[in-house]
Amino acid sequence: MYEFEFARPTSLAEALAALKAEDAQPLAGGQTLIPTLKQRLASPSVLVSLSAIEELKGVRREGDTLCIGAATTHAEVAREAAAHYPALAALAGGIGDPAVRNRGTIGGSLANNDPAACYPAAVLASGATVVTNAREIAADDFFQGLFTTALEEGEIITEVRFPIPQAANYQKFEQPASLFALVGVFVARFADGVRVAVTGASEEGVYRWESAEEALSKEFRPDALMGLRMNPANMIHDIHGTKEYRAHLVGVLTRRAVAAARG
Amino acid sequence: MPKDHGIGASQKRREDVRFLTGRGRYTDDINLPGQAYVAFVRSQVAHGILKGVDTSAAEASPGVLRVFTGKDFEGVGGLPCGWQVTDRFGQPMQEPAHPVLAQGKVRHVGEIIAAVVAETYEQARDAAEKVVPDIEELPAVVDMRAALADDAPKVHDDLKNNLCYDWGFVEENREAVDEAIRNAPHVTTLELVNNRLVPNAMEPRVAIGDYNPGTDESTLYTTSQNPHVIRLLMGAFVLGIPEHKLRVVAPDVGGGFGSKIFHYAEEAFCTFAARQLKRPVKWTAQRWESFMSDAHGRDHVTKIELALDKEGNFLAVRTETLANLGAYLSTFAPSVPTWLHGTLMAGNYKTPLIYVNVKAVFTNTVPVDAYRGAGRPEATYQLERVIDKAARELGMDPIEIRRKNFITEFPYQTPVALVYDTGNYHCTMDKLIEIADLDGFEARRKASEEKGLLRGLGVNCYIEACGIAPSNLVGQLGARAGLYESATVRVNATGGVVVMTGAHSHGQGHETTFPQVIAEMIGIDESMVEIVHGDTANTPMGMGTYGSRSIAVGGAAMVRAAEKVIAKATKIAAHLMEAAPEDIELKGGEFIVKGTDKRIAWGDVCLAAYVPHNYPLEELEPGLEETAFYDPANFTFPAGAYACEVEVDPETGKVTIDRFAAADDFGNVINPMIVDGQVHGGLGQGIGQALLEGCVYDENGQLLTGSYMDYAMPRASNLPFFTVDHSCKTPCTHNPLGVKGCGEAGAIGSPPAVVNAVIDALHRAGHTHVTHIDMPLTPARVWQAIHG
């Protein structure tokens, strides 16, 4: 690691002030950032830890919306969201291993926007709202390609608001080494239609599979997807799978997610 | 009643008390006063001309003591290779120089270009980033076939080409084998890859060099399976330090699997730099450095042909293998694809004619050397895969075709030099059928089918050769080392025993099993016996631990030394009891005059040896301490039969291992629980190779699997509960304990079982076009095979 200063504010206001320093960077669970620092791939001047800020933590229900503080760990979401939004809780409970889940946070995961991460699929398929210190960003506008989001310099996520669907399911097919999603599909059914978000597969990051949404909105059954094929053209190709394989998995996992969501 | 003491008792591992409570003392736990730290600058290109290294900015960086480059090592020896293979034309292998720090050229990603020594590790790394190598990149040689093309770039400019050797075995059989295959009623051919693996010991490598200018003595603390070998190689061949001025200490070692046998550049560097700087110099590998600097394993590309008659009797085997050696010859690299591989091609079968051809190739990749099993997994995999394929082609049951060809009479002279002293392959196969519940397979298959999954069963046998020996034979085969083992048994005045062994545990549990043997021989409690290992200053010259040799060779040396001690103690007891030594027996910790009630306790005899007031000083020296060196008459031959059941998800290609059974014959067993554990670990590694692990370079020689994000290690969740058994026992006929060794069996025997099972599952589901899938059988590969 390179040398850096360390701040651990207890309020959002203090954190924002600390982040004004040049090359300051927020530190959430550190599950992505600390390995990056150890490999000397980043050199922040100040790390501003979000872990002591109570107002950024916790799971709260407001009517049909589930609000999750940005600094809430995956383990907490797995526990606290289970009664309200089981598919989301299950997704959180399937991230990494217990050590990762006890440190890693939803805000860190979304800000990082790893193309193989799980949360982006839930946020996009739920049509959630990403709340920052400055504004509210619709999921459809938040994710902007690999490791890229709508966040501005110094802007931090404070909360994520999930509309709770009637039925939902996340199917994750693990990359054998990292156990991140080789392909992950989140299907959410709302009164006004179905949303399907795919992670892990595309060179452009998490995306919505619109033709599947259309078919499933008409008829929420696995068979409704018959004849639909994902185009492999923009899929990721690496040592863990070809474009064709990933495109194929998108279909398989979407069908399985629909079947599971129907219960 | 299971025994709770001595040979055959499942005693808990005493070393685990410290390992499990954080009190192990590993090399990285050692910190010496005044210690400096080194950060290595490693090549980021696979192949290039090293025109120069600009170290000026690094030298000016805070805390830097000195920056070393290849120039500093110009008068220093290179890293030696410990085995010379002779090719099929009688010529010695091509043997390139192997500099400690790169000179003139870089030949693989990870090769050390410069070394920065500084007051702290972070300062060393800061400065290392300021070292600027001037490299003219050359096209990299990665693929072995391409490496052998006439116009291929040369890894070593001073060699004729990239071929280290073209080895034929047994060369005299070549034509007879060709003829047998030409005339055979049936020939089954299979082309396969034995995937390259990264060893991944849990403890990364560490080296600390120390030098005392007052005594001119050097000490190297290192993560090694064989400190004496390192002392000899580094002292005599690299740095020119006489052995009496050089001490090598390997304290607790956290796994090695072969990767810590070899003498590495970092060890020589730290020892050298400590002498130059007159300060201790420490290096602890980062995990990314392990991936690009620990010797890799396997990496063979093979074509095997099995000739059979119509009844399924094996007539001949012919193989052609390309073996990747990487950029340089690691310590024992040349022996792995040859003597540890070709000699195993008979397997458990009485194939009369065998010919093995191996072309060993230099490439711009990390050196490849012995890794758990070393050559024997490669032999077993190809043989057991081709037998399965042959059975399918002939419409025979895979178990029956094996049984039909089993060797049943011992000693058995194979056509590939080895003489199997003993074995009983039907016994392990019978046992396997029982413990794997093969009768229940069909019912389980139906249950899988109802879930939409394809169940398959894979069965195979294996044989391995452990405890490579004898020294005079391996010397003829090209070994530049002896392969005996040593032990000193020191009895203290109050009867406690310390065994100083040349073997060295890196996870095998020697501190538990070795005392069990001594306790059995003397009749004392294990708590009275202590094991000392891993330090050249207080153990006799020994060859260390690898090749499942510790108990078979090291244990035998200890038995020989203990026998000498007991013989002397018997004479002392005879004197004390005024009886003839022939009339005395040692039983339950007492010397007894046969047929009388005269007895004297072990401890009293030991005291007499060190307080020799009443003692036959004219005939016997005082004291009770003996050393023995044991050079075995032959290898040992553990063998067994394994069965694997998998479920394949045809939609995704994902393979799940539902059950795995292993029936092994290890001869006599000292501690059954530890043997179970060794088999479990080996199965984990073998299943890892079969399903998950694969080291991949791109065409430019960049390592694509350089971290756990891309290199898939087996996890507990990838493994089923294992059913293991070692009740079939044909004790080794030529070592005093009748033991054979068990450390590598699991890793050798399991990969073909897994692959056979997957192919079986696909065939049962009608995907009969799939005759083979190369390891690792990732979901993507299996899916591709089904749809390809």
Ligand SMILES: Cc1cc2nc3c(=O)[nH]c(=O)nc-3n(C[C@H](O)[C@H](O)[C@H](O)COP(=O)(O)OP(=O)(O)OC[C@H]3O[C@@H](n4cnc5c(N)ncnc54)[C@H](O)[C@@H]3O)c2cc1C
């Ligand atoms: C072994 C392992 C396995 C994993 N497996 C999975 C998996 O299966 N699926 C999966 O989805 N993920 C997985 N992860 C990633 C894990 O979910 C991480 O927790 C996540 O990527 C980052 O969250 P974090 O809280 O640790 O963020 P950090 O590492 O602390 O930060 C990540 C980035 O986000 C920024 N940041 C953090 N919080 C905020 C905020 N509130 N506002 C703005 N920017 C912020 C940081 O500055 C940094 O750039 C795994 C990680 C590991 C180590």
